[in-house]
Amino acid sequence: MAPTMAVSSTDSFDITDFVINKGNGVKGLSDLGIKSLPSQYIQPQEALINIIPQQSIPVVDMSNWDNDPKVAESVCEAAEKFGFFQLVNHGVPLEVLDGVKDATHRFFGLPAEEKRKYTKELSSTNNVRFGTSFSPDAEKALEWKDYLSLFYVSEEKASALWPCACRDEVLEYMKRSQVLCTKLMTALMEKLNVKEIDKTKESLLMGSKRINLNYYPRCPNPQLTVGVGRHSDVSSLTFLLQDEIGGLYVRVNEGKGEEDGWVHVPPIEGSLVINVGDALQILSNGRYKSVEHCVIASGSKNRISIPIFVNPKPNDVIGPLPELINAGEKPKYKNILYSDYVKHFFRKAHDGKKTVAFAEISS
Ligand SMILES: CC(C)(COP(=O)(O)OP(=O)(O)OC[C@H]1O[C@@H](n2cnc3c(N)ncnc32)[C@H](O)[C@@H]1OP(=O)(O)O)[C@@H](O)C(=O)NCCC(=O)NCCSC(=O)/C=C/c1ccc(O)cc1
Ligand SMILES: O=C(O)CCC(=O)C(=O)O
Numbered sequence: 001m002a003p004t005m006a007v008s009s010t011d012s013f014d015i016t017d018f019v020i021n022k023g024n025g026v027k028g029l030s031d032l033g034i035k036s037l038p039s040q041y042i043q044p045q046e047a048l049i050n051i052i053p054q055q056s057i058p059v060v061d062m063s064n065w066d067n068d069p070k071v072a073e074s075v076c077e078a079a080e081k082f083g084f085f086q087l088v089n090h091g092v093p094l095e096v097l098d099g100v101k102d103a104t105h106r107f108f109g110l111p112a113e114e115k116r117k118y119t120k121e122l123s124s125t126n127n128v129r130f131g132t133s134f135s136p137d138a139e140k141a142l143e144w145k146d147y148l149s150l151f152y153v154s155e156e157k158a159s160a161l162w163p164c165a166c167r168d169e170v171l172e173y174m175k176r177s178q179v180l181c182t183k184l185m186t187a188l189m190e191k192l193n194v195k196e197i198d199k200t201k202e203s204l205l206m207g208s209k210r211i212n213l214n215y216y217p218r219c220p221n222p223q224l225t226v227g228v229g230r231h232s233d234v235s236s237l238t239f240l241l242q243d244e245i246g247g248l249y250v251r252v253n254e255g256k257g258e259e260d261g262w263v264h265v266p267p268i269e270g271s272l273v274i275n276v277g278d279a280l281q282i283l284s285n286g287r288y289k290s291v292e293h294c295v296i297a298s299g300s301k302n303r304i305s306i307p308i309f310v311n312p313k314p315n316d317v318i319g320p321l322p323e324l325i326n327a328g329e330k331p332k333y334k335n336i337l338y339s340d341y342v343k344h345f346f347r348k349a350h351d352g353k354k355t356v357a358f359a360e361i362s363s
């Protein structure tokens with residue numbers, strides 16, 4: 001429950017201790033009713049963005065997927081041109097989406113002492129992590145977001161280790177989105193002339209999953225900070241469920257000679273936002289590109305979002321797929337251990353698409 005005390009200044013107490021160590025998160029700060037943004041959250045000017053109002057990312061209706069090959073064609077085209085698109089009529093039931101959104105609110109509504117049990121320091125497992133911002137030790141300015149990150153190993157482990165406030169709904173959402181995931185991957189691979197997703201490819205494309213529950217509380221000076229800074233995901237594909245508040249922006253036209261800027265991803269009830277991540281960029285030798293995105297903070301509402309990061313297995317070695325190289329393409333990326341790539345990503349603050357350089361073959 002939100003405390004009634006309205007705090008005009010947070011100068012008198014240790015923000016890091018309150019937000020990070022005590023497990024209150026930025027939700028705790030927001031619930032205190034602070035009237036101005038603590039200095040730790042003030043982002044440098046370059047983090048703020050040039051918004052292009054006229055453009056948007058594609059919306060693909062999947063109703064006719066089985067009968068009309070043009071639907072898969074539009075998915076592949078959206079993945080190639082934009083790296084980001086929304087899907088409607090994708091087959092994951094609305095009740096499942098609503099269930100996981102309710103479960104997210106339930107988890108973040110728990111008392112700080114409960115959530116604190118899942119911090120890096122106290123969590124009994126690396127597979128469950130409650131945290132705030134992205135990489136607080138490495139960041140010059142903190143991000144206005146709390147999260148619960150759940151790494152899926154098996155149903156048994158998830159049942160035993162994930163917080164019961166959200167476990168069942170999150171598992172259901174993961175299970176019910178698997179068919180969609182396989183459909184999209186199959187189409188994206190066919191377009192690359194990869195005819196079959198065998199066991200090796202299944203592992204590289206969707207061998208592991210991480211689901212994050214993101215909570216962006218109402219912020220006193222939203223224009224001075226960010227919810228999530230500019231980054232690309234390190235996944236192969238990300239399936240993002242957002243609520244009705246909005247605030248996700250995607251970079252368009254980078255290096256294309258047109259106005260480089262950011263477009264809003266408007267919430268569409270029942271839709272899923274799909275984006276290409278770095279792992280698929282590397283596996284496809286740059287044919288599908290991961291795209292920078294960021295989230296602005298809201299001055300009036302608490303927002304949630306729930307990304308499922310579909311990834312290679314941590315121990316997989318990723319590099320351009322042999323089919324592409326055998327067809328004569330020059331590899332743009334080295335072969336690297338996927339967990340090394342992810343560790344490199346988590347070790348630094350968000351910095352656009354710079355993680356990809358870790359895998360690039362310098363020309
Ligand atoms: C490398 C992993 C993630 C952890 O391996 P570990 O052996 O348990 O290693 P550590 O526990 O030592 O974690 C390495 C570093 O990563 C950090 N980390 C460990 N999980 C986490 C965690 N969920 N969160 C944010 N730091 C973490 C962790 O704090 C640590 O940083 P540091 O303490 O500073 O050395 C391993 O599980 C792994 O390879 N997983 C593969 C699948 C995977 O998780 N892929 C990532 C998909 S996530 C994605 O695409 C985008 C995520 C994202 C997330 C937030 C955003 O704002 C934007 C994007
Ligand atoms: O909250 C969102 O809309 C996007 C979050 C995001 O980009 C991420 O968690 O990687």
Ligand SMILES: [Fe+2]
Nearest residue numbers: 231232233293
């Ligand atoms: Fe992201």
